Amino acid sequence: MSASSSEQAVRDPEAGREVIAGGIRTNVHDLGSGAPLLLLHGSGPGVSAYANWRLVMPALAQQARVIAPDLVGFGLTRRPEGFQFTIKNWRRHVLDLLDELGIERCDVVGNSFGGALALSLAVHAPQRVRRLVLMGAAGVPFTITPGLDQVWGYEPSLEAMRGMLDLFAYDRSLVNDQLAELRYRASLRPGVQEAYRDMFPAPRQRWVDALCSDQDAIRALPHETLIVHGRDDRIIPLDNALTFHRLIERSQLHVFGCCGHWTQIEHAERFARLVGDFISEKDKS
Numbered sequence: 001m002s003a004s005s006s007e008q009a010v011r012d013p014e015a016g017r018e019v020i021a022g023g024i025r026t027n028v029h030d031l032g033s034g035a036p037l038l039l040l041h042g043s044g045p046g047v048s049a050y051a052n053w054r055l056v057m058p059a060l061a062q063q064a065r066v067i068a069p070d071l072v073g074f075g076l077t078r079r080p081e082g083f084q085f086t087i088k089n090w091r092r093h094v095l096d097l098l099d100e101l102g103i104e105r106c107d108v109v110g111n112s113f114g115g116a117l118a119l120s121l122a123v124h125a126p127q128r129v130r131r132l133v134l135m136g137a138a139g140v141p142f143t144i145t146p147g148l149d150q151v152w153g154y155e156p157s158l159e160a161m162r163g164m165l166d167l168f169a170y171d172r173s174l175v176n177d178q179l180a181e182l183r184y185r186a187s188l189r190p191g192v193q194e195a196y197r198d199m200f201p202a203p204r205q206r207w208v209d210a211l212c213s214d215q216d217a218i219r220a221l222p223h224e225t226l227i228v229h230g231r232d233d234r235i236i237p238l239d240n241a242l243t244f245h246r247l248i249e250r251s252q253l254h255v256f257g258c259c260g261h262w263t264q265i266e267h268a269e270r271f272a273r274l275v276g277d278f279i280s281e282k283d284k285s
Helices: 003-010 049-053 087-100 113-124 146-152 158-168 177-187 192-199 205-210 215-219 238-247 268-280
Strands: 017-021 024-031 036-040 065-069 106-111 129-135 225-230 251-256
Touching (some): 017 087, 024 087, 036 113, 049 065, 049 177, 087 113, 113 129, 177 192, 225 268, 238 251, 251 268
Parallel strands (some): 036 065, 036 106, 225 251
16 A cells, blocks of 8 residues: 555544634535535534534535634644633634635535524624524523533543433434444543633533524524524534524424434434425526
């Protein structure tokens, strides 16, 4: 086997390419061509862009340029010294990344914590967002669920990670032990758990509140918005999706039955088709 073949064989699938965004070395998956589609992952332990979006990126890349970064403190994007974990700083990182990639405007899909970030992006930099997809999203007030409190309080062990998957998925058979192993190993990378503990220390209701956007600002959003939620989500309540649908005038709501927090994993084909159809619709504005 040649050296290049050997490197390819052992290459970490979570590694995309490195982009310096606002001085931060950022791991980004960048695939496909066409109008840019930004995918923002959630905040579960061991999460990365690849772990979150791996099942839908190939399908979405057939019609768009898919940009899926590891946000600061997650995956292979290390936390720079002095970086404070706030929605404002994460938003700045995303905007710096778009600037570095030369992307003026894009469709944005956000999952859970990433949904709150996508919403914040649309509120504070509306000109950078074309269409918005909120999937199992935080970003409006709710009482923290026992599931989310457990997720944010994760301490590394394979058993604990398997327990996380039981919380995330409606049908545990759809999220196998290979995924648990992937995310457990990721949570053991140097500095990862230390950063994770700093993000959401107890009491954790304050971090739910810190991710919220102003409801008048949400109500004023001009963007066409697709809201997606699992009916059986034990991490982020379905009521969040109903609240978004009430607040955002140009919104549509799709609720998946027999689905927990991971629509993009439990119903990957349907989710990719739903998002693909949404972003390919003719602009009605």
